[in-house]
Amino acid sequence: MNKNRSAFKYMIRRTVLGSASALGLVVMMGCSSMTEPSAEQILGYQPEVREIAPAKRQVNDISSRVLDWMGVEGTVSEPAAGVRACDAVDPKLTKYYVVSHPWSIYDLRKGTFEQAMQNLRVQLPKHGWEITKDGPMKSRDKDPQIVAVDRKSHHTLTVEWLSNRAGSLKDMIGVDVDSRCYRAPEGTDIYKEK
Known part of the structure; x- marks a missing residue:
C-alpha cells in the first residue's frame, strides 16, 4: 500500500x-x-513616408487626367482631394493617412455618359492603369462600374455611372481616386494639413 x-x-x-x-x-x-503587428504586416507593404501637400496634388492631377480621358464636358463637383484615416493601421489619424478625391460630373454639355465610360475602358490601360472590374455594381440598380489600379503609383480609381437615380435626380458619373496609406513625416500635424 x-x-x-x-x-x-x-x-x-x-x-x-x-x-x-x-x-x-x-x-x-x-x-x-x-x-502588435507592424503597419507593414497589416497592409502587406511598407507605407512610404510622404508629405501631405504633394500627395494631395498627385491625386488631384490623376482626377484631372481621368476627366480628360472621359472626353465629355459637363458640370464637375468642386471639392479637391483631402486626407482621411488609414483605418487598417491608424483610425485616429495620428501617423498614417490616405488621400482621397471623390468627385462627379453631371449636366453634360458634350458627349454622353456611355461614351465617357467607353473612353475610360480604352484610355486607362493606355496610361498604365489595370482595370480590375468592369461590370454592374452590387446594387439594386446594377449601374455600370469600372475599378482600376495604377500598379506604379498604387492609386485606385472607382468610376460609377449612376444612371437609374430616383425621382428627378439626373444621371451622373461618380469618381473616387484614392492613394495607398502613407506615413506622415515626423512632427506633422495631419489634422492641420487635412
Whole structure:
C-alpha cells in the first residue's frame, strides 16, 4: 500500500511540475505573440513616408487626367482631394493617412455618359492603369462600374455611372481616386494639413 502511495505521489508531483513548465512556456509564447503587428504586416507593404501637400496634388492631377480621358464636358463637383484615416493601421489619424478625391460630373454639355465610360475602358490601360472590374455594381440598380489600379503609383480609381437615380435626380458619373496609406513625416500635424 505504501509503495503504491509513493508511486502515486511521484506521479502527481511529476504531472504538476510538467503542467507548470508547459504553462510557463505558453505564457512566454503568448506574451511574445501579443505584440502588435507592424503597419507593414497589416497592409502587406511598407507605407512610404510622404508629405501631405504633394500627395494631395498627385491625386488631384490623376482626377484631372481621368476627366480628360472621359472626353465629355459637363458640370464637375468642386471639392479637391483631402486626407482621411488609414483605418487598417491608424483610425485616429495620428501617423498614417490616405488621400482621397471623390468627385462627379453631371449636366453634360458634350458627349454622353456611355461614351465617357467607353473612353475610360480604352484610355486607362493606355496610361498604365489595370482595370480590375468592369461590370454592374452590387446594387439594386446594377449601374455600370469600372475599378482600376495604377500598379506604379498604387492609386485606385472607382468610376460609377449612376444612371437609374430616383425621382428627378439626373444621371451622373461618380469618381473616387484614392492613394495607398502613407506615413506622415515626423512632427506633422495631419489634422492641420487635412
